[in-house]
Amino acid sequence: MSFVYDKLLGGKSGAIGLLVLSVIILIVFPMLLDGFRLNLVGKYLTYAFAAISLVLLWGYGGTLSLGQGIFFGLGGYGMAMFLKLEASSPENTAIQSTPGIPDFMDWNQITALPWFWEPFSSFGFTLLAILVLPALFAYFIGVAMFKRRVGGVYFAIITQVIAVILTVLIVGQQGYTGGINGITDLRTLNGWDITSDSAKYLFYYINCGLLIGVILLSRFILTSKFGRLLLAIRDKEDRVRFSGYDVANFKIFIFCFAAFVSALGGAMFTLQVGFMSPSFVGIVPSIEMVIFAAVGGRMSLIGVVYGTLLINFGKTTFSESFPELWLFLMGGTFIAVVMFFPNGLAGLWSQYSPDIIKKIRSTFGMANPELPLSSPGLKETNS
């Protein structure tokens, strides 16, 4: 029990925070929102995976990646390739000059399915690829960078460049990737209509379940010695190295884990939104993910989920009425966070919530219990 409580939930404040979040996304949203809006929230929550990956990598590890869109995209494209192949059965594509291959290939005079598309006709392989390939790609980038002690701004720029390269590659290789339009017109998963309302509800709940699972797993990492080493590396990398640790291995691991988490989000994005395109891979989405994490609080696994939701609600609301103003507003929010509340929403909460709770308690005539001290060494900056 204490393992679950301390290591997965992160003690009392972590457990309450996760409970509140679970109630909001699993009960409140489905009750209040219609199918269309709920699907939209589901889409936002897929970005929260990337934001959580940045808590580990950037907030704790001190390594800023401006390329989480790469892994979000790889996960999303993996799922889209499987769904596209299923949608491109010879019967569905009988009017093409080469039936049985995705429509965009046919338009680009490709007459046979490319070799790297072949395995994606298997659902098992696709799932495995989504779980493994983005992390493997991150492993190669990580070994190349961290073993050579490339870090900080240089690492951020290189991840951004990789995001650009990947986008250019996807857009340029239209016949193999669907180009700028992406992979669209996805209909069924093993014969089951993914555009139906019931499918959308189910995906929403699966998405929420995975998100909570990722938060628990991340909490386990952060409350272990590994988590304290991440903070130590962020603070004094040389001291960690000269305490007998191979620092690069720790950075590589957390980068791979962050890639894995982002890819999960990408795959859930494709399932819920019904397409994948390069506009979710490149610089802009990658930087938006950093903004979600910064606004929510880069030290808080739960805070970044709220940050992601808030910014995306804002984006949807404002870009419906003032599309040209939104980018300025989002940029302004980011600057405000950096300058005035560097720990984001979570930081504001941990700063002001004790007073607010006290006030509420005294208003209703309740006694203020002494706050229990956190167990030695397990405290976190905030939940």
Next chain:
Amino acid sequence: MPSMTNTDFSLSIEDLTVSFDGFKAVDNLNLYIDKNELHVVIGPNGAGKTTVLDLICGKTKSTSGSIKFLNQELTTLSEHEIVRRGVGRKFQTPSIYENLSVFENLEVSYPEGRGVFGSLFFKRSEKVISKINEIAKLIMLDGEMETEAALLSHGQKQWLEIGMLLIQDPQLLMLDEPVAGMSVKEREQTAELLNSISKGRSVLVIEHDMEFVERIAHKVTVLHQGKILAAGKMDEVQKDPKVIEVYLGH
């Protein structure tokens, strides 16, 4: 080229040279340290003192020469491997993890769970906790276990870093200016600390404070422009006219 000869010394540095773009920061250095010996390196600014420590712990790679510790060549090993062979090094400015508590600082330095997966499944056992308590007492921080390291005084930070090394039980402990910025009382306490921890291991200290050096040093080496100017007992070295000229006389 690394030499093939083995010695009875704990640390033996032979013909060690490092040059940065032709400038020889350490030039053909020979230095031997025994077990149970507290050896102090002194010398004017730019003499190459810190560079010697950098070379031993692998932060800087030597151009030529050999560094042997318990008859194992260190020059070919990476930093964390050198630490795992039993070499601990304290940096000039206190290098501790400001965001972690004193307890956590010591725990992170505990020499188990040093791999990625080892650290994920590292357990805070009774053995770990009692070792941390023992070291905290030694460095006079047992009352500050839950204090965030950033809030410690400068002297306490220096002690904490020494404690972070001691918890690994190194056979060679290297300290770069351990009493810089300390009060008189803290200096005295540190001198006692160093005298007690030098038993059973070798300690190499770089220090500027001559009064402090007199109190702790078993042997002294004076470096000047990357070369050894004089070596021996403190009182002998102090009388050496060459030393007086370049260093002590100022």
